């Protein structure tokens with residue numbers, strides 16, 4: 001992927017924004033079943049683990065020395081990502097939300113997602129590589145409120161009904177995880 | 187407040203004060219009487235294979251560098267500069283020749299010896315560098331690749347400390363011709379809870395599954411756990427829970443790993459591998475242990491092994507009300523890379539900071555801590571009396587054995603805990 005986003009038309013940029021804002025609203029309104037219909041059944045839903053790596057002294061003086069990628073234990077690595085999920089996992093998470101004994105979300109948390117910095121990085125046929133950033137305010141009864149901060153690296157599939165999420169990699173901005181769960185739908 | 191330890195845990199440990207989880211003085215006694223005197227888990231040899239490899243670890247709140255020396259030996263040193271106390275190792279893991287302290291650049295070898303003092307040339311009296319290395323953890327021993335350290339020079343050997351837990355650990359570890367491997371850095375989850383809450387959960391509280399986790403664990407699976415489940419205490423503070431599968435069980439029901447997400451949905455390659463492991467189990471660990479299908483284990487004070495989802499966990503205290511809960515995925519060392527990658531999701535799907543199951547556990551630990559820190563309820567200690575006195579020796583299984591609803595694992599833990607705190611009570 002080149003480091004420059006594609007020059008999108010206002011319509012195309014608006015279509016991407018419209019999708020992400022709709023998705024965020026569904027999730028904040030706890031309409032997870034409707035959200036699941038935006039997800040491809042072939043989805044990979046990933047969250048790399050992020051570690052405090054040893055700085056690569058041989059790379060001193062250039063940007064690789066402290067690159068974000070070096071900190072990620074992702075799907076390709078022989079480390080252990082925090083999440084490597086399929087549609088089945090997401091389905092379990094969604095179904096669980098509407099069961100009476102899903103205790104950690106019962107009563108449910110209040111959330112507010114702000115999604116921004118939406119950049120179309122590549123386009124190949126119906127497949128769009130899109131980056132976006134998010135802040136998610138999370139207020140769970142009986143716990144301290146927390147802010148989740150991260151980046152999403154998506155592959156969106158353009159279909160007749162609109163976009164579907166074909167792949168999502170969520171890069172969180174934490175090594176120590178001082179939050180009640182990373183199991184939310186980001 | 188000056189609590190007496192004898193008031194915290196009653197004689198048979200069936201009543202336990204809320205203050206055990208929330209009192210500052212209790213925590214100070216735990217540091218002296220438990221973390222200063224036990225074997226504490228530091229890491230696994232698979233994490234430091236090459237000379238110069240290191241990982242960070244903790245012994246209670248004390249930061250430790252665990253490393254492989256240039257001589258191939260294992261070293262554990264306190265990560266704190268002899269000059270002004272800064273941590274000299276700042277990465278979670280890596281490989282190095284030297285640790286260089288940021289402040290004045292004193293440098294240490296990977297074994298912890300002080301190598302250079304840059305200021306030395308400018309002063310007349312040269313410091314004796316041989317006396318100024320990092321503080322070494324006085325006792326370090328390994329068993330089956332698992333490395334432990336102790337601050338107590340006089341502690342019994344690690345093998346004796348583990349005692350009959352070795353029988354139960356081997357039921358898993360010896361299933362694989364090359365043992366196990368820890369993959370990746372630990373997931374480090376910081377929760378507002380006391381360190382003993384995750385420990386107790388993993389030590390033997392299998393019974394909560396049917397209730398807390400009923401949105402996820404199917405009723406049949408939970409019924410099977412209750413029907414075939416055993417809870418064992420080998421030495422007070424150590425415990426194991428597992429199912430003993432009937433001899434005629436189909437291999438897919440017997441085999442470790444098949445019931446996780448990776449086993450269920452990971453495809454033929456991983457399933458055939460798991461069947462293969464099970465097919466050789468009797469030969470490797472004997473008939474009885476081949477039928478063992480583990481749930482959770484606890485090793486006193488703060489190491490847990492979640493066999494069912496194949497994770498080692500350490501509960502590092504950060505004060506009475508905070509814990510840094512580390513968990514690693516472990517995989518058979520002999521498995522091909524592609525299978526290791528699939529098997530790690532048996533852990534991460536359900537456990538760890540995003541785990542579908544463990545999110546409920548984390549919630550109840552935080553809530554139990556809150557309940558342990560409220561006022562006007564100190565006359566209501568928690569009831570730990572379920573199954574009191576019902577545990578018995580067993581013909582084939584070492585230790586005391588009972589059903590999983592019996593809370594004896596916790597009573598034994600807290601009896602030992604009380605005695606070890608009492609032994610140091612006068613020091614504070």
Ligand code: FES
Pocket residue numbers: 267268269270271272287288289290291292
């Ligand atoms: S504090 Fe480490 S060199 Fe001075």
Ligand SMILES: [Fe+2]
Pocket residue numbers: 387394395398399543544547
């Ligand atoms: Fe649990």
